[in-house]
Amino acid sequence: MNSMIRLRGLRKRFDHIEVLKGIDLDVAEGEVLGVIGASGSGKSTLLRCLDFLEVPDAGEITLDGRAVDAAHATKADVRYLRRHTAMVFQLFHLFTYKTALENVMEGLVTVQKLDKVTAEAVSRDLLDRVGLGDRVDHFPSQLSGGQQQRVAIARSLALNPKVMLLDEPTSALDPESIAGVLAVIRDVAAEGRTMVIVSHEMNFISDIADQVVFLNDGEILERGTPAQVLGAPATERARQFLARANLTLSRAA
Ligand SMILES: Nc1ncnc2c1ncn2[C@@H]1O[C@H](COP(=O)(O)OP(=O)(O)OP(=O)(O)O)[C@@H](O)[C@H]1O
Ligand SMILES: [Mg+2]
Structure with a gap:
């Protein structure tokens, strides 16, 4: 299996x-890794x-076959890693003074150097895909949190990254918006994007992830399939964490 x-x-x-x-970790091409922990x-x-975005102190990061020595990364190494990953943040990080369409176009024009007409066509398609075909001219302030996050996902997809990194993409959203964002992420994962x-x-993790790791105090304490890590954790620490998470879940339901 090709390691991404x-x-x-x-x-x-x-x-x-x-x-x-x-941290030692392997994520295969097309695989979804879920990361949980306190x-x-x-x-x-x-x-x-x-x-x-943070400079690691030591270790090796290999992305699609290119190895980067974290302690001695060159500018070209960093450019490579950034060019082929896309981060989706908890708080969206959209340009507030640009419309949804302009937000998605931005990377296509500045990074990929596409002409504006092509960039716009690609961006409209992507916004359609995340269910925002009728919101292209809205500014972030005119969109709900869930809609803003879907714009952010479309913007990440525009750069066609080898890997998408999503950091609590739904934790700033109201319950009604969460389902729409999760559906979009599921859709992207189903296309075989490594995440x-x-x-x-x-x-959601249980449903979408191929592999789950439980981080504790900067170490991977558990790793395996969702059924293993979420359903039958080996350590007391993970059992405690999951019991608390499930309690919050059942309270929210
Ligand atoms: N820029 C920073 N400077 C100093 N300490 C930091 C910095 N960023 C993170 N930390 C510390 O590193 C530890 C790990 O932080 P991190 O944000 O990775 O945790 P997390 O697992 O994402 O937590 P959460 O679930 O709250 O988002 C924390 O103790 C945090 O205070
Ligand atoms: Mg965090």
């Missing part, structure tokens, strides 16, 4: 706190190290 992401010994410290303590366990840092998703939506 391969991490070996990835480490990151902030001041004197080691936030990632040597607040502060290092989930966002792990995602952010993959595209050098790493950090989420507290255990039902």
